[in-house]
Amino acid sequence: MTVPSPRPVFDAIPGYKAGRPAEHDELKLSSNENPFPPLPGVVERAAAELARINRYPDAGVARLHAALSRHLSRPEDTFAAGTGSVAVLFSLLDAYCGPGDEVVTAWRSFEAYPIAVTVTGATHVTVPLRADHTHDLDAMAAAVTDRTRVVVVCTPNNPTGPVVRHDELERFVAALPSSVLVVVDEAYVEFVRDPDAARGLDLQARFDNVLVLRTFSKAYGLAGLRVGYLVGHPDVAAAVRKATPPFSVSDVAQAAAVASLDAADELAARVEEVVQGRALLLEGLRAQGWTLPDSQANFVWLPSDQGPQLAEAFWPVAVRPFPGAVADGGGVRVSVGTTSANERLLDVAARHLTGR
Template sequence: MTENPVTQDQVQPRPIVARLPKYAAGKPPVQIDGLTAYKLSSNENPFGPLPQVHQAVIDQSALNRYPDSLSTKLREALAGYLDVPAEDIVTGAGSLGALVQILNTFAGQNEDGVQDEVIFAWRSFEAYPILVQTAGALPVQIPLLEDGRHDLEAMIEAINENTSVILLCTPNNPTGPILTQEEVDDFIARVPRNVLIVLDEAYIEFVRDERSVNGVETYKANPNVILLRTFSKAHGLANLRVGYSVAHPEITDNLRIMATPFAVSTVAQDAAVASLAHMDEVLARVDSLVAERERVVVALAEQGWKIPATQANFVWLPLGEKTADFVERAEQRALSVRGFAGEGVRVSIGEVEANDRFIALCSESLDLAQG
């Protein structure tokens, strides 16, 4: 049966909608009798928020009131934690919402009809091409190096007079490697000062490599650098949607004009403030996940797997055309993993039992491993 042809009297979306790639959220695990099901497909924190954060949510009594649109309490808490001015911080609905604000402010179609260009590594965070095109800009995807790292030289070569924003994801999602301070400093020195450089550090708390770029110090030293962070990962607040960007006032003043009003609820703000007040406990939980990550990485290396050097809360299996086979095998073991068709599989670090089962699955799946 053929679909009804489109007629002139039907409401139609913008043409770009049909061309946008679809964002694929991590699927829940398949329930298997006799096995505890685990979701390892969304880079979620298996521990959830701290008890003090739960209490901050329970104590909410003004749900009939709009939140503070500037998230003043949260920005002041972050200013103290990061040692930056509060006016340099703009909150958003997760780092995704904060990125929407950045792109809507600095990338799009200009009055002369020419599109701005936004450069980013690929594969990287799958929302990048969606958000760039939604803003009206042109995505410029630069393939990763074979080791899953950004090809910074190729990104430099892609810059032209239409380039308005460059997105750097460190650690890179979904492959895991970081960008070092040395290579970022060199990169920034070669980028025109009128191009905005976004350092997406959604997984920064999981980084243990001392060579890693220091986003806070980098933004302080460069007026065209903006830092992007979230409470979804290390803090376990993915459901509350709270993130933020950090940049100099000439950037943040414009971001606030474009920011979605009341994007961060009072519930989310108070939960984030409570989590920041107990950062030592948050980081202790992160340490346990990092230890699990290293245990998984060592086990896979001993089995013979060759994977990128991850500093995030996930590992990447470069399975290419065998990706779907691995995803299916995981489903049969009550594990959900995030497959990227024809490229590879990203597996979040979860509970110890989940990680044990994943390690066993990898041992049984060496026939799928490439090179």
């Protein structure tokens, strides 16, 4: 029997590859997860919602929108939440893109971008990163045509780590037609320490076609509950909410996210510990002879033409390989873990270089 075929566009969609599981969680440095347990109060407030899981979640995600409004000093109608910032991006592209449209991103960048773009039927236009693994905004601007509906700028860039400078992004946005949506993907913004880094919310306040994506999966440590959100013009946020399946964000996840926002001091301390771990990884790997770009995220990037082979050599520490030549974005991404996990990574990296 012949089963019905999906739309032809699905033949061109790459499958998303999750990070490799490790023998135990501490050595899983492949998925940019927070190595610490949930923030104080999060488990208790999330667990309290389990007693009413016979009820549908709040479809309007009202408590989270209200908490984000207080946290970011933005009106509640500028938010749209979903199951992670990637799901919000899927909804955004569903709302604004279709066959014949184009979406411009840097490459290599977040590997979900080509999936999210292609599933809409739009064309994914990629612009190579510069040699220092940063966005080439001039080339991205040149790639914009009258068919371009959305441009995505990932800062810090996943998987390479560098940020886009604020002055460069400001000039870039100002030069684009106001009909083009500019998505500033700030999934790792809490880890940024570069004073010249782009400030997406500042630009969103000035330009109606700019929107910002953020997530609770990284710094806040809620990767398993899947909560992300968009900050944008009320009309854009409303369109994204329409394109988002009802009841996407569970009340358990919503309670955890709100509780995480309330734990600001504890969050700051944990983020700072990750930032210090990042500095030690960068310093240690460079001292061994590895050439790495700067990172402002919770991971570091090792450019390599032999990404999969390098990942195998680093086992039992699980890292994320990206196949291909360095010029095409090949390499290995290493998440910042606990102190002992970081030390183990440095040890296997040194053993690889010395052949021991």
